[in-house]
Amino acid sequence: MDQACVEPVWLGVLLSPVSTAAALVVSAPMAWLLVWELRGWRARVAAVVLGSPLVLPLLAVGLYAMLALASGPASCNQGGAWVFLSVAGKTLCAALYATPFVAPPLLAAFQAVDQRVWEAAATLRADRADQFWSVALPMVRPAMLVAGGVGCAQSVAAFGAMALFDARETCDGAECASMMNAGGLILMGSLIATAILRLDPARVRGGQRE
Amino acid sequence: MSQDALVPAWEPGLSAQLKGRFGDFDLNVTFDAPNRGVTTLFGPPGGGKTLLLRCLAGLERAEEGQVQVGETLWQDGLLFLQPHEREVGCVFQDAALFPHLTVRGNLEFGRRRAGGETQLDGRVATRILGLEHLLDQGVDALTLSERIRVSIARALLANPQLLLMDRPLAMLEPEGRRSMLPYLEALADQLSIPILYIGDDIEEVARLADHVILLRDGRVRFSGQAATFFARAETANEIGAASESAAGAVLEGRIVERDPGLGLARVAVIGGSLWVVDLDPSPAEIGVGARCRLRVPASSVSLFLAPPSRSSVLNALPAKVHRVAMVDVARAAVELRLGEDGRGAGLLAHVTRRSLEALKVAPGRVMYAAVKAVALSERISGSSR
Known part of the structure; x- marks a missing residue:
């Protein structure tokens, strides 16, 4: 494989864990807050927003995020509609793209834990934040793994998609073809991986029940 | 509420007055409980026993009320302490242990957070409850009766000023229930805090209770010594026990x-x-x-x-x-x-x-x-x- 092909692969492999970690850091407290702070219709709206990746075309979220970021000064505009993002920008985009996939399994896992466990923790002097760190996170560890896996696959897909756009705008001929090939392959592979990971709902339910 | 003439004076350890609507249930209770010994909450199902316990723990909030434990006010018109701010110990029917921690981890959870001197030394508590040999096990491997004992010890090591037990033995077979009673009796002897205990089994309650509060339709119908309660003619009817064996x-x-x-x-x-x-x-x-x-x-x-x-x-x-x-x-x-x-x-x-x-x-x-x-x-x- 030539150089143009290796770069997006390298980027995807190296940076998707970073963006996944970022997605997890945002999603876990968000899901925890959703469990406690939202009741009634607000909870339903939140669930729809979080579930949107299942409804919206898969690329929509990341695409809009990329457009939004590209219009800023951090982007390097070379006159075309599509621009390359800096590496940091790409990572952020991938994280944004993965977040909606990471949060629902965590939310489901928090909700699956018996309410009594939180009550027991509360009556043992643990406030909400303490419960999050010392009970919720350790208890949903299996769901974290699944969420991380889905998030990672989605990040790689985002990197692949960005490589496709990059290739279209910046190069031509054989280089472009091989870069698009690489991007396309990454995209497809990771989408399949996501599909497989999401197939098994038992693994998404993290918290062991009593 | 009835007054007994021959009751020896006791110090109230818990004074509660709670009034509130929960769905279509109306809770309106006023009672004192002694500062040591087991006070049993008794009464037909749906009488508000669990709800009352949850209100005392701060897990539910009655709109009006005053809760005082020892010298500390937990709730009044302006004040409402959250559960984690109350020095309370709760034992739930299903133990509710933390599955990601060992027995020791469960026991340490509350103790670390409560800090200070516990009324019961950790070793004493584990010995009374027969847990020494289980400390390093995961909680998944425990039998039901062991789980309940762990959850009691966990609650006690957080140094509560009020112990609330909601049917801790309900899920055990009659045999297991009988084998747990001596542990509970021994604990009640050692502690000098109010213990509120919901039990449905009359034998169990008769053995443990020093004081009885009869709750029906969200109201206190009797509050007094257990001996007085069980010697009353109306008791069997009031507790909704159809069987004749319940009276005694x-x-x-x-x-x-x-x-x-x-x-x-x-x-x-x-x-x-x-x-x-x-x-x-x-x-x-x-x-x-x-x-x-x-x-x-x-x-x-x-x-x-x-x-x-x-x-x-x-x-x-x-x-x-x-x-x-x-x-x-x-x-x-x-x-x-x-x-x-x-x-x-x-x-x-x-x-x-x-x-x-x-x-x-x-x-x-x-x-x-x-x-x-x-x-x-x-x-x-x-x-x-």
Whole structure:
């Protein structure tokens, strides 16, 4: 494989864990807050927003995020509609793209834990934040793994998609073809991986029940 | 609420006054509970017992009310402490252990956060509850009764000023339940905090309760000593127990004599003494002097006008009729006080209306209460109340 092909692969492999970690850091407290702070219709709206990746075309979220970021000064505009993002920008985009996939399994896992466990923790002097760190996170560890896996696959897909756009705008001929090939392959592979990971709902339910 | 004249004074450890609507349930209670010993919340299902406990723990909020534990105010018009701000210990029916921690991790959870000196040393608590050999196990491997013991120890090590137990034994088989009672009795002896206990099983409650609060439809219908509660004629009806076996007095006493050869022991109670079945095989000297508690079912008490001679009854004690109340058309419950002067412990007898009329049973009359064999409950040796 030539150089143009290796770069997006390298980027995807190296940076998707970073963006996944970022997605997890945002999603876990968000899901925890959703469990406690939202009741009634607000909870339903939140669930729809979080579930949107299942409804919206898969690329929509990341695409809009990329457009939004590209219009800023951090982007390097070379006159075309599509621009390359800096590496940091790409990572952020991938994280944004993965977040909606990471949060629902965590939310489901928090909700699956018996309410009594939180009550027991509360009556043992643990406030909400303490419960999050010392009970919720350790208890949903299996769901974290699944969420991380889905998030990672989605990040790689985002990197692949960005490589496709990059290739279209910046190069031509054989280089472009091989870069698009690489991007396309990454995209497809990771989408399949996501599909497989999401197939098994038992693994998404993290918290062991009593 | 009824007042008992002969109640020894006790210090209230918990004073609560709670009023609020929860869905279509209306809770409106006012009560005090003593600062030591087990106070049982009793009453028919749906009477608000669990809700009351949750309000005391801060897990539910009654709109109006005042909760004071010891010298500390937990709730009043302006103040509402969150559960984690209350020095409370909760034991739930299903133990609710943390599955990601070992037994030790579970026990340490509350202790680390509570800080300070615990009333019960960790080692004492684990010994009383028989947990020493389990400390490094995961909680998934535990039996149900072990899980419950861990959850009790976990609650106690957080140094609570109020212990709330919601049917801790409900999920155990009758055998397991009986084996847990000595642990609970031993704990109740050691602690000097109010313990509120919901139990549905009358035997269990009779053994543990020092004080009873009867809750029905969100109201307190009785609050007083357990002995008084169980010696009342209305009790069986009030607790919604259909079976006749539910009615029966509970007597506090002391073992004064043992005869392992015959399998009997004599227990002195206020106003008399009773022979009871005692199957403990240990030598006759052991156990004498220990305090114990007897439950005498109303159906095992018969009334005579004169001391019965040559009958199979083990005990015939003079007793004064205190009150008579009809249970249904055919039967009456007779409240008795032991001793010819009627100043002894309370006893409850179920007799037919026909006998009632034939013997002219009426308040003030001295009769002989024949008590068939009742069993001495097993206790952890050496513990005394």
